Amino acid sequence: MPVRLEGSCRCGKVRFAVDSHTPHPYQLCYCSICRKTAGGGGYAINLMGDSATLDVKGKRSIGIYRAEVDRDGNCEVSSGERNFCKSCGTALWLYDPTWPELVHPFASAIDTELPVPPEKVHLMLRFKPAWVVPDIGPNDRTFQEYPEQSIEDWHKSRGLWVD
Ligand SMILES: [Zn+2]
Numbered sequence: 001m002p003v004r005l006e007g008s009c010r011c012g013k014v015r016f017a018v019d020s021h022t023p024h025p026y027q028l029c030y031c032s033i034c035r036k037t038a039g040g041g042g043y044a045i046n047l048m049g050d051s052a053t054l055d056v057k058g059k060r061s062i063g064i065y066r067a068e069v070d071r072d073g074n075c076e077v078s079s080g081e082r083n084f085c086k087s088c089g090t091a092l093w094l095y096d097p098t099w100p101e102l103v104h105p106f107a108s109a110i111d112t113e114l115p116v117p118p119e120k121v122h123l124m125l126r127f128k129p130a131w132v133v134p135d136i137g138p139n140d141r142t143f144q145e146y147p148e149q150s151i152e153d154w155h156k157s158r159g160l161w162v163d
Contacts, residue, residue: 003162005049007092007109009085013061014092018049018103021162022155025107026117027147030132031124033067037082038091038106042132043122045107046094047114048151054093054103061087121147121154 002019009015025045029035034044056062063086067078080096093105107114119139126144128134136142147154155161 001163002050002053004112005047005105005110005114006112007105008111009058009061009088009090009092009109011085011088011090013087014056014058014085014090016054016056016092016105018051018055018093018105019053020047020049020105022048022151022160023112023114023162024117024155024160025114026120026154027151028120028122028134029124030122030128030134032127033069033078033082034124035128035132037065037067037084038108042128042134044091046104046151047107047110049093049103049105051095051101051103058085061085062092115160118158118160121149123147 002021003023004017005020006017028043028045030043038044062083065082069076069078079098080094082094083092090109091106092109093103095103121141122134123143125142
C-alpha cells in the first residue's frame with residue numbers, strides 16, 4: 001500500500017492528500033525557482049505522488065505560478081505549475097502536464113510524518129548563491145543540474161519503494 005500523505009498550507013485554507021510510493025524527502029533542489037518560492041534555507045524538497053489520488057480541499061484558495069525560464073537566452077514559460085495558497089503563500093505542490101500521472105508535493109507542506117532519508121541528493125547546485133553551503137553527508141550525491149536517477153529509481157534501487 002502506498003503511503004497516504006496529508007498536507008496543508010500554513011493558514012489552513014488548503015488541505016490535500018495524495019498517495020505516494022516514494023515518501024523519502026531526499027532530493028534537495030537548489031534552483032532559483034525552488035529556492036525563492038519554497039526554500040528559504042537554500043533549497044526545496046520535492047516528493048512524488050500519484051496525481052489520480054490527489055484530493056484537494058480549498059481549491060478556490062489555490063494560485064498557480066508558472067516560472068519564466070531563461071534557456072540559452074530564450075525566455076520560456078515553464079510547463080510546471082507551482083500550486084500555492086493565495087492567502088498565506090505556502091508552496092503546496094508542483095504539477096507538470098507533461099507527466100500527468102505525477103504530482104510533486106513540497107515536503108515542507110506535508111503534515112504526515114515522513115521517513116528520514118538514509119542519504120540525500122543535492123541538485124541544481126550551479127544555481128545556488130555562495131552563502132548557501134550544502135550540508136553534504138558521506139553518502140550524498142551532488143549534481144550541478146539534474147541527477148541521474150528518477151525519484152522512482154532512487155527509491156527502488158535502495159529498497160525504499162513502498163508498494
Ligand atoms: Zn493558506
